[in-house]
Amino acid sequence: MSRGDGSKLRPAGKQTRKDQDLPLKLLVGSALAASGYYTRINVELSATSARGLADVTDVDVLGTRYDISFSSTTIAVSCKSGESKGLSPAREIFYLRGVLDYVGAGNGVVAFSRKRVPAHLRDLGRRLNVLVLSGSEVEAWCNALTNGVPNPDYYLESQYEEYLRTWSPTYMQGLAEYLRTDYWFHFDFRNLQNVVGHLKKTAPHITGKEPWHSLVVLDTAAHFCLTLFDLCRQVRLMGLSAVSETTAAYLFGGAPSFRARRDLYSRVHQLLSSTGVLSPNGPTLPPLEPSYTAALSELVMHFIDRPHAAVLVLQILQDMFWRTLGAVGVPPSDDKNFLAAEKLTQDLIDFLKVATGASWAPKV
């Protein structure tokens, strides 16, 4: 976990210096992903401002999985390979606690691959619900996570570097920057429209002719899926019969905010109509809700109808992603839920294709 200001940040896809902790992060990321978590490493919590990235921190490894009520269980891991005196376990534990609260993670782990951790700091970790591991404990914990699970070979260093290179073209920068920073910093309803909006700008370049086109779509789809699960949870709370209303309201941050905007919209419409700017045969005001709102409600309906399958969609996207990069992946299955999950994954990808006007989308 590193802290600093925006000036120290490297541009997306370019590493200015070797990340000493990367092997440990990859090991932990691989174990979490294999055990069913949707996992990301080096998740930056920052917002972009006019001058670039504002005040920033990051989470070394973040794993999330969902239960059938679309509630998430999140685990954040801080990976430290060094053993210098400047590396303070106490500071890392307190720091991780704050990050856990911010990202809504229930469990935190600080993993020191070399540095020894005194017993009193392990007690401190327990009091703050942070598991402190050092030395061989890290590997043992990873093994415990994947015990009996076939190794899908995710997060190999060469694959990860290839993934980072995926985002290097200039026209990818907007989407890359958003997914890397603002997405995780806000991590709320805004992501839904923003992910679609950013992908839309990139869509003309995504033709399927390059292998990395799949990676971009799958990675973006996984981000979209996380926010879709949040919407599914909201719809479940409000009742499936209100799926259309809840979906529209969610896009604007909730019913009161949606009503206010709709009210404003109708006033503007009235004003422009009365002044003759708008007319039945002339220019019209663009609709308030995005054009894909109905299709989004439909997608949510399918997900909520099949929660056991829906929660596997993230894993399938993750698996497709790493298999595209050359990983073995999880063994195929013709289990009922798995088949439905594959279909829902395709639905989600197709939705993004239609919503962004893309000409191509990968097939599950």
Next chain:
Amino acid sequence: MDDLELIGLYEIAELAGVSPPAVANWRTRNANFPKPAADLKSGPVFRAHEVRAWLRRRKESDNDMGKDPVRVGLRLLELECAIQANVDDSHSAELVDYEVSRTAGQAARLAMLIRGQDVIEDELRLKKLAAIELGISPPEYAAAMRLLMEGDLVEERTTRLGKRVLNEKVNRLVHADNYRRIGELWLNRDKRSVKEESLIYTLDRVIQSPTEVDQIDALRNLKIPDRDAVLELGGNAGIIDSVDEEKRIYFSPLLWDVNPKKLAVFLKQANQTSFSQVIKNALNRPGSDFTAAVDPLLVQAISGGILPSYRVTSTGGPRVYGFAPYTGGILTCDEEKVILDKARALVACLRYGSEAATITRIRNPLLILNAITDANRNYRLKPHSELKLQYGMLIGKQIGRVIQTANGRFIFELIPTEDNLRACAIARELLYGEVTGAKDPGADAALHLVNGKIEHPLHEVKIARKKRAARSDELAGLVERLQAV
């Protein structure tokens, strides 16, 4: 000067050639109906030029069906359902001319059948189900499935283990989208016969409102034998019928409770007899108890479907609860008839609970409706031993389900779909609100013949299996009786 001309509802009715209640319905159902220039004590008045423009637009949109794939898709579905349900030999030689439309209609029915499946692992089973449930033979199935794939409603996929499955992509929330896709495919087919095209367009025309045969463009250009064949098939399938003996005006009996031409005569006669009191009572108290009815006229009206009635059986013995015929007003469009049917069933069960139940009687049916529409209570009623029998009809109509508790009692749980919740709201109105439809039971049945927007699917299996409207001879018998009174 034309701008200053004001007209009322009666004048509009005269202009449009319909009854004033029909105009009142247009006002409530069409948001774009001109706003009144003033609301006088005698009623609203409108600017004549605005009304004329609206009527002109409406007429144009009626004639514009050819460009509306949603309406085409719906008509295709209705045609196929009607042929399956009412035509004796659904594979006769005469039907060869309608092959493209029938394939499209079968595709629409298949889409309804697989709706909500997500993945179809065993296509053979689906093929068998299609044959049993929808009467679609295997070769027809193959053609319909090809159409569904072409319309992107079904997608074939091979899993990583090499298994071939079908992904269902039918839209569940916006049904119109499915019909649009089917309609578009039909419209883009080159091999449509003139007869099938005429039948679909004619059906769409007369389903909107009764129309003189000379006014139906789709029929005008047909040769006489072809025109007769189209109308004969429409008649045999029960989707097109003539209002008058001379067969000058045609209508579609698809979307009405009872045959409107007979209902009009019946209500006119009923108004002059003591029978009008029965209808008035049913209007004032929806769900009147007709169990002990001995009047042969009343019995015949119930059995003939003029007075929709619901039989509820439980520990208090069987009871029959009747309703006045639907004359518009409470529903926003014709396709909601299924919802009205559910609402009436709810009312009948609640009436039984409050009047005939032997173990515990409902004190206030409204509380029951509140409970089953309350998400915080999981749409459930408290356990009761009598619920299984008493609410049996509601299970059959997919309004709710009954769950048995450990101590042998039963919990009724509403299935909280949009149509069921709307049915509950209508049931509430029936129990405590205003009477359904026109106050005057003898009002002209033309009120039935108003336009309705048809976007929602009819319950396709229900169309195929729905009870036929009262037969002509039954209704004629009733009218004769009334005339004799």
